[in-house]
Amino acid sequence: MNPKELRIVFMGTPEFAVPSLRALVAGGYNVVAVVTTPDKPAGRGQKLHQSDVxxxxxxxxxxxLQPEKLKAPEFVEAMRALEPDLGIVIAFRMLPEVIWAMPRFGTFNLHASLLPQYRGAAPINWAVINGETETGVTTFLLNHxxxxxxxxxxxxxxxxxEDCVGTLYDKLMHTGTSLVTxxxxxxxxxxxxxxxxxxxxQAxxxxxxxxxxxxxxxxxxxxGRRIVNFVRGLSPYPAAWAEMYKTGIETPLPAKIYTAAFEPAAHGxxxxxxxxxxxxxxRIACADGWIALGEIQIAGKKRLPVRELxxxxxxxxxxRFRK
Structure with a gap:
């Protein structure tokens, strides 16, 4: 069958899914509808926020389509009316069987890890936190x-x-685009x-x-290496943080740390x-040396290089920092 004739329903929410959607349309694939989350109030003004997708x-x-409930009869009927041949899911909610089993060729998901490793909501973060030297993207058929x-x-x-979760996110986002097509x-x-x-x-x-x-x-x-990987795996978001204490003041001062390097050393x-x-x-003392801070953001201040801080x-x- 000509892949450009497949009636595709695309389901996703964040930026990570956008390049794949654009690639499908640019490639002439027949995306008949997009399913994403309902608009939600956000920010100080509580203005309705539309998803990137x-x-x-x-x-x-x-x-x-922006269903509140994926099992709602009106959404199920709207999906049936689309007569989908294939469903594609990237960073969306868990689908009920009535939806993922509806397309005649099923529904596949793009996941940002080399399954079966790193199943879950934050595969890119955890791969870096754990000091992995390789990851990837996987497409798989949805089931229960x-x-x-x-x-x-x-x-x-x-x-x-030198990768952090931010740079790796971008690499996997664009690599995933080619795997989807x-x-x-x-x-x-x-x-x-x-x-x-x-x-x-499972172990x-x-x-x-x-x-x-x-x-x-x-x-x-x-x-030290564990701390640096921890910082890399959380930078720039949600960001590793620590508590600073000033002599004579009991209230801690939270500080987000975005870049750091490990300097092995014996010290007391x-x-x-x-x-x-x-x-x-x-630099901060750790178990087996020093952590040299690169960029830091103290609560209430801007993110700054250490020199400017x-x-x-x-x-x-x-x-001092709390242990």
């Missing part, structure tokens, strides 16, 4: 379990030492051999659960102790 779909002139459907295709992507072509050609995720030793898998603020707190008793300092020349360098923080010697 919706904004792209409107720009491309595509019909948009999250991220456990039969694998269609994968593309591997190296994680470079390849997968559509293979499905249309009847050329897929889905590999079931069965008989896997050998790394999960990728959603990350909350409390998960981003740095522990200075960790070894308490983890969290600060060493600084007061002008260009600021120290210009306005002349008493840095009176501070």
């Amino acid at each position: 919706k904004l792209a779909a409107l720009e491309l002139g595509l019909p948009v 379990e999250i991220d456990k459907g039969a694998i269609i295709g994968q593309i591997r992507v190296p994680i470079l030492p 390849q997968t559509v072509d293979s499905i249309a050609a009847g050329d897929i051999r889905p590999v079931e995720q069965m008989h896997i030793d 050998a898998l790394h999960p990728a659960p959603k990350i909350f603020k409390e998960d981003c707190l740095i522990d200075w008793t960790w070894d 300092e308490e983890p969290g102790s600060i060493e600084s020349d007061g002008r260009t360098s600021l 120290l210009l306005g923080l002349r008493d840095i010697g009176s501070y």
Whole structure:
């Protein structure tokens, strides 16, 4: 079958899904509708915020569906009326079977990891946090379990030492675009051999659960490489953070840390102790050396390189970080 004749329903929400949607339209694929989340109030003015996928779909002139409930009869009927041949999901909600099983060729998902590793909501973050040197993108057929459907295709992507979650996100977002179109072509050609995720030793898998603020707190008793990977895996968002204490003041001052480097060294300092020349360098004692900070944002201030931060923080010697 000609892949450009498939009636495709595209489902997604964030920026990560947008390049794939644009590539499908630019490639002449028949995207008959886009499904995304309802508009939500956001910001100080509580103005309605439209998802990145919706904004792209409107720009491309595509019909948009925004169901509150995916099992709602009116949405199910709207989907049936589209007569979809194929569903594509990228960073969307968990679909009920009545929706993912409706297209005659099923529904596939693009996931930002090399499944079965890093199943979950934050695969890019956790791959960097765990010090991986390789990750990738996977397309798989949806079934009843999250991220456990039969694998269609994968593309591997190296994680470079200088990568943070922000740079890796961009790489995987664009690599995923080519895998999505390849997968559509293979499905249309009847050329897929889905590999079931069965008989896997669960103890050998790394999960990728959603990350909350409390998960981003740095522990200075960790070894240095672990701390640097932790910072990289959370930069620029949601950002690793730590608590600064000034001598004589009990209230902590939260600080987000965006870049850092590890300097191995033997020392007798308490983890969290600060060493600084007061002008260009600021480093924190950890279990097996020092963490040299690159960019930091103290609560209520802008994100700054350490050199600029120290210009306005002349008493840095009176501070320390909580372990």
